[in-house]
Amino acid sequence: MSLAVILLLLFVIGGSLAALFGTAPLDLAGILADRYLAHVLLFTTIQAALSAVLSVGFALPVARALARRTRFPGRTLLLRLFGLPMVMPAIVAVFAIVTLYGESGWLHGLAAGIGLPLGSFLYGIEGILIAHVFFNMPFAARTLLAGLESVPGESWRLASQLGMRSSQVFRLIEWPALRAAMASTAGLVFMLCFASFTVTLTLGGGPAWASLEAAIYQALRYDFDPPRAAVLALLQLAISGGLLLALHRLMVPAPVSPGIGRPQPRPDVAGWSGKILDAGLLVLAGLYVGLPVLAVVISGLSGALALVLGAAATWRAVVIGVAVSMVATLLAVAGALCLILARRRLLPPGLVAFIGSLPLACSPLALGAGLFVLLLRLGAPLDLGLGLVALINGVMGLPYVVRVVAPAAAEAAARHDRLAASLGIAGWSRWRLIDWPLLRRPIGLAGALVAALSFGDLGAIALFGTPNTATLPLLIYQQLAAYRLDAAAVTALLLVALALGGFVLIERLVGGPEHG
Amino acid sequence: MAEPMLELAEVTFRYEDLVMRFDLRVERGECVAVIGPSGAGKSTMLALIAGFEAPLSGRIHIEGSDVTALPPARRPVTSLFQEHNLFPHLTAAENVGLGIDPGLRLDAAARARVSAALDHVGLAGFEARLPGQLSGGERQRVALARSLVRKRPLLLLDEPFAALGPAQRREMLDLVNALGRDLGFTLLFVSHQPEDARHAASRVLFVENGRILCDGPTATIFTPPLAAPLAAYLGIDEPGTG
Numbered sequence: 001m002s003l004a005v006i007l008l009l010l011f012v013i014g015g016s017l018a019a020l021f022g023t024a025p026l027d028l029a030g031i032l033a034d035r036y037l038a039h040v041l042l043f044t045t046i047q048a049a050l051s052a053v054l055s056v057g058f059a060l061p062v063a064r065a066l067a068r069r070t071r072f073p074g075r076t077l078l079l080r081l082f083g084l085p086m087v088m089p090a091i092v093a094v095f096a097i098v099t100l101y102g103e104s105g106w107l108h109g110l111a112a113g114i115g116l117p118l119g120s121f122l123y124g125i126e127g128i129l130i131a132h133v134f135f136n137m138p139f140a141a142r143t144l145l146a147g148l149e150s151v152p153g154e155s156w157r158l159a160s161q162l163g164m165r166s167s168q169v170f171r172l173i174e175w176p177a178l179r180a181a182m183a184s185t186a187g188l189v190f191m192l193c194f195a196s197f198t199v200t201l202t203l204g205g206g207p208a209w210a211s212l213e214a215a216i217y218q219a220l221r222y223d224f225d226p227p228r229a230a231v232l233a234l235l236q237l238a239i240s241g242g243l244l245l246a247l248h249r250l251m252v253p254a255p256v257s258p259g260i261g262r263p264q265p266r267p268d269v270a271g272w273s274g275k276i277l278d279a280g281l282l283v284l285a286g287l288y289v290g291l292p293v294l295a296v297v298i299s300g301l302s303g304a305l306a307l308v309l310g311a312a313a314t315w316r317a318v319v320i321g322v323a324v325s326m327v328a329t330l331l332a333v334a335g336a337l338c339l340i341l342a343r344r345r346l347l348p349p350g351l352v353a354f355i356g357s358l359p360l361a362c363s364p365l366a367l368g369a370g371l372f373v374l375l376l377r378l379g380a381p382l383d384l385g386l387g388l389v390a391l392i393n394g395v396m397g398l399p400y401v402v403r404v405v406a407p408a409a410a411e412a413a414a415r416h417d418r419l420a421a422s423l424g425i426a427g428w429s430r431w432r433l434i435d436w437p438l439l440r441r442p443i444g445l446a447g448a449l450v451a452a453l454s455f456g457d458l459g460a461i462a463l464f465g466t467p468n469t470a471t472l473p474l475l476i477y478q479q480l481a482a483y484r485l486d487a488a489a490v491t492a493l494l495l496v497a498l499a500l501g502g503f504v505l506i507e508r509l510v511g512g513p514e515h516g
Numbered sequence: 517m518a519e520p521m522l523e524l525a526e527v528t529f530r531y532e533d534l535v536m537r538f539d540l541r542v543e544r545g546e547c548v549a550v551i552g553p554s555g556a557g558k559s560t561m562l563a564l565i566a567g568f569e570a571p572l573s574g575r576i577h578i579e580g581s582d583v584t585a586l587p588p589a590r591r592p593v594t595s596l597f598q599e600h601n602l603f604p605h606l607t608a609a610e611n612v613g614l615g616i617d618p619g620l621r622l623d624a625a626a627r628a629r630v631s632a633a634l635d636h637v638g639l640a641g642f643e644a645r646l647p648g649q650l651s652g653g654e655r656q657r658v659a660l661a662r663s664l665v666r667k668r669p670l671l672l673l674d675e676p677f678a679a680l681g682p683a684q685r686r687e688m689l690d691l692v693n694a695l696g697r698d699l700g701f702t703l704l705f706v707s708h709q710p711e712d713a714r715h716a717a718s719r720v721l722f723v724e725n726g727r728i729l730c731d732g733p734t735a736t737i738f739t740p741p742l743a744a745p746l747a748a749y750l751g752i753d754e755p756g757t758g
Contacts, residue, residue, distance in 0.1 A: 153600075154599065154600035154601065155603070157563075157568050157588070157595065157597070158600075158601070160587065161566065161591075161593070161595055162589060162614055162618040163588075163589025163618055164618040165618070168618050168619045172606070172614075172620075176603070264568065265568075267587070267588070
């Protein structure tokens with residue numbers, strides 16, 4: 001079984017790679033001399049680096065404020081809000097950011113209201129950074145907060161007894177606890193932003209601000225230049241692969257040493273200046289993440305509701321999207337489970353883990369470009385598009401499932417393997433009696449995540465979608481491109497509502513009751 | 517007689533369903549062992565004295581002054597925990613130096629005091645070692661050296677030697693006792709091992725369910741007939757056979 005999954009992965013990724021290599025003019029000197037390529041590469045790197053620095057730089061004081069203030073009204077709500085960008089489709093966030101920061105947006109309205117004319121700034125690197133920080137700052141803040149919360153209680157007691165001040169606490173306790181987490185988080189954000197497609201395509205505002213991913217799309221869909229797309233895709237895969245390897249080295253799991261169980265009071269939280277600073281930071285972070293969410297809801301409800309909800313195209317897109325994301329989710333979950341449950345038997349675990357994380361290095365656009373080229377060469381009709389979209393999203397979702405489910409599966413194996421073996425529980429009975437009850441919660445969570453991500457994904461569908469096979473994200477992209485903001489508003493709200501609703505539904509249905 | 521080193525007067529504290537109440541008077545220079553089952557409130561009592569927890573009611577006096585409302589740093593107390601007494605990224609000397617200045621601005625005289633303290637606990641020349649390069653016992657010696665440079669008269673030990681073997685534990689207790697005598701410290705130590713109490717303490721408190729149920733000189737408290745709750749804890753059924 002797991003062999004089949006590995007073969008499928010190798011076939012998809014390898015086939016795509018082979019097609020790319022077959023198409024790309026393998027002329028290294030030519031590639032290096034290509035000024036457009038150099039420009040795209042440089043810009044992709046710069047925007048990813050800036051995004052990583054800004055996201056982590058903003059996340060650090062926010063995480064610290066959250067760690068210092070363990071009790072204030074709305075803390076739980078703020079942390080929930082910080083989880084939203086993870087499942088918010090990129091195209092919806094782009095719409096929200098246009099609504100907030102665009103020329104006819106809220107910010108410009110506010111500025112005009114107080115007589116402060118504001119120039120247009122959104123399209124270009126500014127917009128890209130605004131969006132990338134929206135996506136990654138909350139995630140980084142939550143990661144860093146977890147790092148701070150893992151400081152043993154004894155350290156806080158020691159700091160209290162020694163009378164450390166806020167700056168000393170930062171230097172001697174917080175910074176050492178965060179240094180490693182900051183490096184790996186920044187690396188991850190860099191990788192995610194390096195592979196950013198939707199944001200750079202829509203907010204980049206043209207070829208001058210194109211990332212590699214957006215350039216692949218433009219090469220295939222606008223210029224119909226498969227060799228160029230192939231070169232770009234190979235570059236993307238090579239760099240992402242290198243980054244993934246580098247990141248694996250950065251991600252050394254911190255030694256877990258449980259100290260005093262209960263959270264300990266900190267010595268540096270009494271001062272008024274600190275209180276005001278933290279409150280200001282948390283309000284700012286809350287607004288930065290919360291306002292786009294609010295913008296989606298408000299403009300969605302006041303948009304062209306009747307027009308969009310009455311259109312057959314909308315509902316066709318919903319049906320297609322649900323079908324595609326269901327197939328993708330089933331593929332990802334089934335594939336991941338085969339890998340995970342077999343990892344202790346057939347193959348060395350390191351190899352399985354590596355293969356499981358391979359899709360992280362593949363962007364949907366690069367993978368899609370390979371399959372696109374493959375189809376062209378085989379002369380197959382592009383009508384296969386929707387199946388490929390599901391396949392690509394499934395492959396892309398697989399590592400998420402592995403990440404969420406594998407630790408729980410390893411724990412279950414460590415605890416129950418011997419008992420199960422001694423009682424002779426194996427095969428289907430083992431799955432039914434032991435693995436499924438213990439793993440259904442992480443499986444539900446991972447499945448819900450993959451379904452939401454694939455339902456909101458624009459990458460693969462942008463390559464293979466046609467006017468007749470558009471999903472909601474593609475519909476929004478077309479509406480934005482045509483400046484039909486009132487229609488995009490409603491479609492965006494519908495997409496978010498369905499993605500979130502689907503997420504909750506799948507998590508509950510598969511994951512089972514809360515304390516099952 | 518002079519005022520006591522430590523006095524707990526009707527100190528109450530609530531943890532989940534257990535309401536604790538402590539009344540205690542400890543004279544200067546005593547070495548008091550606190551024994552009892554886990555969850556009885558031994559560590560909580562030490563946390564209340566150090567100021568890590570605030571009592572529901574009652575007063576805590578140290579050297580005659582009321583410290584109930586003081587933050588931990590302003591109480592004349594040093595605590596040693598079971599683990600995490602040292603910051604893993606700071607050297608032994610720096611970990612000790614924190615006791616002189618929590619910002620680690622140390623002049624030559626301060627550094628000399630740090631070295632002297634390390635010498636005093638048998639770790640001469642260990643200044644540049646990181647905690648990861650030290651054994652469990654050596655790490656606790658470094659923490660002990662920090663309590664020497666802090667010079668707070670009341671030392672609270674919350675099972676810092678629990679992870680050590682019996683011989684090493686006795687050795688550490690002897691070291692603590694010797695330091696206590698040299699520098700005039702008053703000691704309270706929590707232990708799960710009655711033989712530790714017998715070996716090192718001049719006085720024993722038996723704590724159960726958030727109360728001090730037995731309190732007396734070591735010489736008499738372990739002498740049969742034992743008090744009923746202590747006998748039950750030690751697993752001695754009939755008084756007089758232990």
